[in-house]
Amino acid sequence: MNHLLTSSDLSCNEILTILEDAKDFQDRKEWKPDRQMFVANLFFEPSTRTKCSFEVAERKLGLSIIPFETNTSSVVKGETLYDTVKTLESIGVNAIVIRHEKESYYDELVGKINIPIINGGDGCGHHPTQSLLDLFTIQQQFGTFKGLKVAIIGDIKHSRVARSNADTLIRLGAEVVFSGPENWFDKEVVKDCSYEPIDHAVATSDVVMLLRIQHERHGDDGTFTVENYHHKYGLTVEREKNMKPTSIIMHPAPVNRNVEIADELVECEKSRIFKQMENGVYIRMAVLKRALEIKGGWLQNDHQKRKPIYI
Amino acid sequence: MNHLLTSSDLSCNEILTILEDAKDFQDRKEWKPDRQMFVANLFFEPSTRTKCSFEVAERKLGLSIIPFETNTSSVVKGETLYDTVKTLESIGVNAIVIRHEKESYYDELVGKINIPIINGGDGCGHHPTQSLLDLFTIQQQFGTFKGLKVAIIGDIKHSRVARSNADTLIRLGAEVVFSGPENWFDKEVVKDCSYEPIDHAVATSDVVMLLRIQHERHGDDGTFTVENYHHKYGLTVEREKNMKPTSIIMHPAPVNRNVEIADELVECEKSRIFKQMENGVYIRMAVLKRALEIKGGWLQNDHQKRKPIYI
Amino acid sequence: MNHLLTSSDLSCNEILTILEDAKDFQDRKEWKPDRQMFVANLFFEPSTRTKCSFEVAERKLGLSIIPFETNTSSVVKGETLYDTVKTLESIGVNAIVIRHEKESYYDELVGKINIPIINGGDGCGHHPTQSLLDLFTIQQQFGTFKGLKVAIIGDIKHSRVARSNADTLIRLGAEVVFSGPENWFDKEVVKDCSYEPIDHAVATSDVVMLLRIQHERHGDDGTFTVENYHHKYGLTVEREKNMKPTSIIMHPAPVNRNVEIADELVECEKSRIFKQMENGVYIRMAVLKRALEIKGGWLQNDHQKRKPIYI
Structure with missing residues (x-):
């Protein structure tokens, strides 16, 4: 499971691979899953940059995004983070981005959730x-x-x-x-x-x-x-x-x-400062690719070429 | 008009047809409208499961979804449910999912609205x-x-x-x-x-x-x-x-x-419990199909065959 | 930069061109960018009609929409409108729709922002x-x-x-x-x-x-x-x-x-009254087209026929 919880968890090689992929995305290389894949962005703290940046990255990868507003979700009825995430897993979400005010919120998820978690910031903890x-x-x-x-x-x-x-x-x-x-x-x-x-x-x-x-x-x-x-x-x-x-x-x-x-x-x-924001999109594309490609959902050769969509 | 207001309104045959369609969707059969169709999800009460499940179902059917947040809509200026729904109909929404704290909220809509209403829960009333x-x-x-x-x-x-x-x-x-x-x-x-x-x-x-x-x-x-x-x-x-x-x-x-x-x-x-959540997506796909296909937006025979959509 | 800030800024010819384009859209003519383009809708005041109408228009044009909720954005941390918009520009948004309670809010943006601004209403000012x-x-x-x-x-x-x-x-x-x-x-x-x-x-x-x-x-x-x-x-x-x-x-x-x-x-x-709402979609499609086509992202003749979009 290619979670991304802290940058300290990543080896130097893993970091350099992500940076290379980000460079590829900056150079307009395309990587898209060969089937419909879903992500959800759970932001329990205010965010413009990180949330919008993930939203752009996800759309550039052709992912389907399930909107989730914490203040209109069952979280207000007292539902736990675990049950919320498990619900999203159950309805078909393939990867989940979470920002939460609680440091190491992911400790209660890892090992019990079968989809990759990408940490969008945890309290005073990490923001990989x-x-x-x-x-x-x-x-x-x-x-x-x-x-x-x-x-x-x-x-x-x-x-x-x-x-x-x-x-x-x-x-x-x-x-x-x-x-x-x-x-x-x-x-x-x-x-x-x-x-x-x-x-x-x-x-x-x-x-x-x-x-x-x-x-x-x-x-x-x-x-x-x-x-x-x-x-x-x-x-x-x-x-x-x-x-x-x-x-x-x-x-x-x-x-x-x-x-x-x-x-x-x-x-x-x-x-x-604003270049960092632009770069954030490429990094998040690379991180999402890393999270999702292990599932085999990504095109890897000519035989799997995407066919055109007429709508 | 194929509203879905209560499950009591449905005959046994209608229920079994919906269950069959849900089974087809579970088996990865594809049904998509042959033109762009719009839905809106109006949730006046908190929800994770029902709302997110509809969102996944709608995206799996290739529908375009108009986001609607009740707390930032003209509802806060006192606009009635009827005027809100009529507005969405006017701008081209083809079907509407509503959860509302008022039991039988749909009574003021049925017969006056020309798009199907799918009840996502009304007060202590129904949740078909x-x-x-x-x-x-x-x-x-x-x-x-x-x-x-x-x-x-x-x-x-x-x-x-x-x-x-x-x-x-x-x-x-x-x-x-x-x-x-x-x-x-x-x-x-x-x-x-x-x-x-x-x-x-x-x-x-x-x-x-x-x-x-x-x-x-x-x-x-x-x-x-x-x-x-x-x-x-x-x-x-x-x-x-x-x-x-x-x-x-x-x-x-x-x-x-x-x-x-x-x-x-x-x-x-x-x-x-979590299997129910997964199944909810297939059911909602079936219910949306039922609501939309009567409008002629769905292929029903060989002449109208949809070109396959590859994603 | 084809901002749309007030209708008084538009010449009669410009107005008539927009009305013609709206008529084309009503007649189901299709215009879509030949590459993925992003818009964001920043509504700092409640809205149903205008916001939903833009959302439909944007989807009809095949644009990718970055959701932005003011109450969960960094605006609540005190971020200025300028920094918010500059952020969206930096992460790749191609055009931005703004409704703001402050009259002439756009004065602090014009000349410093490199993407077109479409005014969705400014205080008691304008609503083009x-x-x-x-x-x-x-x-x-x-x-x-x-x-x-x-x-x-x-x-x-x-x-x-x-x-x-x-x-x-x-x-x-x-x-x-x-x-x-x-x-x-x-x-x-x-x-x-x-x-x-x-x-x-x-x-x-x-x-x-x-x-x-x-x-x-x-x-x-x-x-x-x-x-x-x-x-x-x-x-x-x-x-x-x-x-x-x-x-x-x-x-x-x-x-x-x-x-x-x-x-x-x-x-x-x-x-x-409800016809006006329907017409709003066509007008907003025309206005978005005007904002975006100057960037070269729109087809203008047979040579520039839209290439299929691979998703």
Whole structure:
């Protein structure tokens, strides 16, 4: 069962295969199942980018998509996640994308569900397709990960991307440093990475990866004010001027403009923020292909050529 | 106009035809309209199974589906059900599936609307596609209805399935008994059926059909506590051991685990609960075919042969 | 970039071209892009007619539709309209339909977004596809606009249709008068139009166009009571009897029955209210075609015949 739960579960070879497939999709190669296949996207938390990106990817692969709105489903009658997913499996869904506020929600599903689960984000846990699209964007720019220095800056503790990205980037040969408020830095979360002050990190890295301030996950601990953040830890116009000429800016979005990054830098030449979103579609196509092709539903040679459809 | 409002409206022959068509769909026979046809699913009450099942069925038939979310529609501006449905008819929708909290909501539509209405559940009234999928599941198991004993157990008064199922099962030759809290038994609702104590009903029936406790429909009359229900009226592990070797367990779901049925029995060998969900897709395909083919949109003879659609 | 923001932006020739294309679509002419194209419908206000009508139109054109629910999107995390639209552009959406409660919401998008925006209604501002379908319905009936007298009756101040319709009708050669509560008449809004008492307007016009009382936009200024409105300014059964034999009744809907119009007149012989809805589909197909064909994705002659679409 080709679940995709965390990027840490993936070997380097598996990651590189997904990136190659994403490149193929970017180059307009076509892969479609030879029969009707169904997916459902279960988003228990708000999302624009991830959900819409999966929706585009699924349609590009010719999949049939079963709409699922959590607030009008039997979830409001108290139905469990397991029963909901089992129901979708029973009615013929071939793969399922889930975003859930509960960390490791998939633990109650794996081994009991017979369709692949693609994790679209679990609480403060993981967000593997975001990690993969980040890797794809870096590879697109630099061709390799070896020898690159990547600075991950910001809300490391609440980010489902920070840990996954640090882990995979290091495995792929990059150096990863963290920056931002030092008290948000958690050596446990980010072993093998050191902390660097923001100005140094920005000036010396090939990739300046900003993390979203998770307003919605921060409690009222009073340690954080938006007003100071930008000045002390954000990518200001001044800091950007000190970046290396070949370096790039990344952010998983949605961006808090003038908090993590100055408004006028969001679409600057170095920014790959909207490019990341485009790349997310190719990554999700690759991840869906990986989930579904094991079922034998994909064309693999000339004998299985699709016939035209007249409607 | 081939509405499907209640299963009681259907003759035995009509029911058997629908079950045959469902069997064909299960056997992967293909029926698709020869032109683009539109359906809309109007669910004014939460649903996972019924809504998603219709969505799969519609896509398997190649229908175009117009999404309709009641909470973002003009219904919130006070538009009536009639005007909403008339609007959908006007813009080209060919059939409409409706779930509504109001019993017999369709009375204000029938005769004034020129497209078939498929009832996806009306208040405490009817739920014909659920009844039909229950019949299909029983037929699948036993080949016939004649001579079978079916026990319907639980919240008979609030169930839109109990009455329909009792009526149709009796017409098709089965014996139906009710069980559960005796004060929930309403002789009016279930004429031609007798009440049996739970232990006897479970031990002697071919089909043990549990009904969902409709928490959301029960008032605060204080006659019901979840804690006692399972012990007194639920399918406990002990009771299951007394079932006949060939008998099966059914439940329309969502299940309240450890209330109507012990958690570990939900997917036991005798359980057809998730099989019912699978069967629901075939039944809904058959019901949609029935609704649409009368409009001439379906091929009926060799001259009108549909070209095969390869997906 | 073929945005459609207001009908006033359109020249008479552009309007007539759209009406011709709509006529073609009504006559079942087919136009489909020769590759997969994506649209998204962003409705920040409730809608049945407009949203569902676009959904039908898009499916008739074979477009792939990315579902977007504002209440489960990152908009709830505070993401701006610009960032939301830019995201959709980045993931491959080719055109976007937007309804927003903010008048001229599109001002912050135009010039910065590289995909066409189709305005599905902006606050009390404009609603160009409604205007166009009104024009189409009038043209369908009378063949021309020249010499027609059109009475627009009701909530002129809060109507996004009144101004646009008055402007375009006059440019196309019709005479436009307003009626309804005189204190709702705003000479600024409706220059080149005069006010007429309701009985005279109804009795002398070719088109009696009623506007919806925008309960949801009216404050508590106490100047309005539903009870009196129908009698004083509504199309009563008595007033309808004085209409010219060839004249027609229009209303953008949803109708407040027995307020703007007597219940029994909504579907009377003169009424084009549900016809308007049907026509809306053809207009929206034409408008989408206009938005998309400039991108080269549409066939324009025999050499560009649509290649079969392989799915």
